[in-house]
Amino acid sequence: KEEFINDISGGKPLEVEMAGIEYMNDDPGMVDVLYAKVHMKDGSNRLQELVDRVLERFQASGLIVKEWNTVKLHATVMNTLFRKDPNAEGRYNLYTADGKYIFKERESFDGRNILKVSLMHILRAYQENPRIEKGLGHRELVVV
Numbered sequence: 001k002e003e004f005i006n007d008i009s010g011g012k013p014l015e016v017e018m019a020g021i022e023y024m025n026d027d028p029g030m031v032d033v034l035y036a037k038v039h040m041k042d043g044s045n046r047l048q049e050l051v052d053r054v055l056e057r058f059q060a061s062g063l064i065v066k067e068w069n070t071v072k073l074h075a076t077v078m079n080t081l082f083r084k085d086p087n088a089e090g091r092y093n094l095y096t097a098d099g100k101y102i103f104k105e106r107e108s109f110d111g112r113n114i115l116k117v118s119l120m121h122i123l124r125a126y127q128e129n130p131r132i133e134k135g136l137g138h139r140e141l142v143v144v
Helices: 005-009 046-061 100-106
Strands: 014-023 033-040 074-079 110-117 122-125 140-143
Touching (some): 014 074, 033 046
Antiparallel strands (some): 014 110, 033 074, 122 140
16 A cells, blocks of 8 residues: 555545546447546546556456556446346346436536545456446446
8 A cells, every 4th residue: 555555645535526427338329327527626637546556456466357557537326237127038128228318417517525535445346247248338446
């Protein structure tokens, strides 16, 4: 921890804000995951540097396979990937929502409640999802 976390954070909590809404694909008409953008209150890149260094450590130690070079900082606000539909034949309802109206109404989302990151827990979340096997789902490295 002391090797780089305290160097980047200065030994103080990192103050972050959530502002703006994005979606996790290229088509707003087919939205499964909607997220709030996360950035440092002071405008610095310290949080991105910190999580990217943690990612590098995990990759170097073999805890995770290198799938990407950087971490997308975000706070998920909607995820319909695992919504169960009692009428669906499979385990999951693979319906994707048309998020155009949600995005238009909420694109200026301003979550100015400041989150102070003073204790960091890191876990790898793997969701059992048939879409992952087909390359349509996603795996996440979660920092709580």
